[in-house]
Amino acid sequence: MAQQRQQFGSLALGDQVGIRIPGKIQTRIRRSARPDKPRRLLSPLVVFLITLSLGLLLTLLAFSSLSNSKENEIDLEEDGISRRNSTAFSKELKFGRGSGAVGRDSRYWDRDDRRRDQDYEENDVLVHPTERTEHKHDQELSKEEKERNGGGGGGGLYNEGGRAELETYKEEYENSLKMKNNEEEDEYDDDGIDAEDEVEEQERSKEEEESKKDAIFSVKEKVSSQVARNAGSSGSKGEKSLGSGKRTGSKRKPKHHKFSGSSCEMKFLNSTAQLVEPVENKKFSRFSLQYVEVEERPNESMDWEPKFAGHQTLQEREESFYARDQKINCGFVKGPKGSPSTGFDLAEDDVRYMKSCHIAVSSCIFGNSDHLRTPYSKLITKQSRKNVCFVMFMDEQTLQTLSSEGQKMDNMGYIGLWKIIVVKNLPYTDMRRVGKVPKFLAHRLFPSARYSIWLDSKLRLQRDPSLILEYFLWRKGYEYAISNHYDRHCVWEEVLQNKKLNKFNHSIIDQQFEFYQSDGLKRFDPSDPNKLLPSHVPEGSFIVRAHTPMSNLFSCLWFNEVERFTPRDQLSFAYTYLKLRKKNPKKTFHLNMFKDCERRSITKLYRHRAEDRRNLSTQAMR
Structure with a gap:
């Protein structure tokens, strides 16, 4: 054994020898003893380092290939793709x-x-x-x-x-x-x-x-x-x-919303060049509609005061639903001689301007409720700029606020496309109710106009008015067009929603709703094949009208309901329409209730001005 240890100790360093199997020692010694072909076995550490290097090399190659692909996509910025x-x-x-x-x-x-x-x-x-x-x-x-x-x-x-x-x-x-x-x-x-x-x-x-x-x-x-x-x-x-902005972690659930917010595909005409305004449609009902201008004080009433909408009795209200030659209350009612103004006073120059309008696009801002948003001018043709009146009604307070923010009228009274008409002596303290005057009574404000388009101040118009009239009215012979609600279709649902969000006094809403039910208003049944409307609740921010007798009558009736009960006009729309149809079975009111997604295709929605900003603007004016 001593001899074997001495012989083993004489081996060169680095040779691998199995010391646990004596029978093979001599063979391995003989192989390592050959000086012409020395054989060295790699250590495990060297093998690990080589393997790791190869792995890193392959990783860098794959990483570089992926980087080049991403860089090529970034280089497409000239084709309209923004670099992230x-x-x-x-x-x-x-x-x-x-x-x-x-x-x-x-x-x-x-x-x-x-x-x-x-x-x-x-x-x-x-x-x-x-x-x-x-x-x-x-x-x-x-x-x-x-x-x-x-x-x-x-x-x-x-x-x-x-x-x-x-x-x-x-x-x-x-x-x-x-x-x-x-x-x-x-x-x-x-x-x-x-x-x-x-x-x-x-x-x-x-x-x-x-x-x-x-x-x-x-x-x-x-x-x-x-x-x-x-x-x-x-x-x-x-x-x-x-690492261009991606985040890891658990998914974040989006809020649930009542509708997708998508818009509809609409086939407008390509140009207004060949567009011709149609002659009066003979299928529209014809009758003479006149309006109460002055109300006299009743002899027996001592505390009587003139009102902008007049003092309509329930009997007069019932008679007003008949489509016939008649004289009805429809706003702008004055008191007897010597009485104070009932409100919505306009300058004489503005009145003359509105009388000259043949087609009117109108909106309003009262009480600093919104910013002023001009229609998208690139889509308004020269023909419409010449033939259409774009009128924005507002109070003096709102005009001062806009001026302080840099939106000032030019010498002709315009801000952009909007002709600014200032209303003095507002007829109501509730700004929401004041806004119903230009919304429903366009035929009173523009007595010579044949057509009008109304949009709330939260909307921006993004289509040419002539193309809108052709699409919603002229193409299929309608005289009134309004979109249905994006979510609710029954007045019962609308009542609950208004009370849930405290849109108005609950007691007055209940009184109005009970009155309508007692007069025959029923729940909306979408499966009814004989239903007159696709929905009983409109999205009333956008209205297209021909100023026909039936259209004007409906507008007056709807305004009177808003004035008598609540300014939440969605509550009274279906009742007014159904009662008008019921009272006049032989005279059709050609109303087009279109999809709300179409309204979203031609208008852009913004939020109202924040309440605190309205107050700050008001205080700054004082």
């Missing part, structure tokens, strides 16, 4: 797999008016421009790229600290959402005056707070992304491409 900069300051949250419809920020769902419609751009300064281009680019990602990124996910190289930080912010944000008021908001109000809609303003303030949280989150995320990029050994371009 990973260092851009974005306020958009994308928990989960960010791009496309999965994991999108819920603000894209409930923005109205605003996202739904993708109409809302009010206070656009809260959104960095790179956010909108990034969102547009995300929608254009190919299916192959989404699969490469993990089903449209981010693939950003976050370290464990970054992942934990993202999870923390995600959990805080979801907890804040749980604290929100679950009360359903009436996102499309029925008119342009929303001074008492506290629910909407609370939602607006909460949305602004969320935007601030989004900004803080984006800064934190930028720091995490930068740390992750610095941790990589190479491929900086690839890291920038992969």
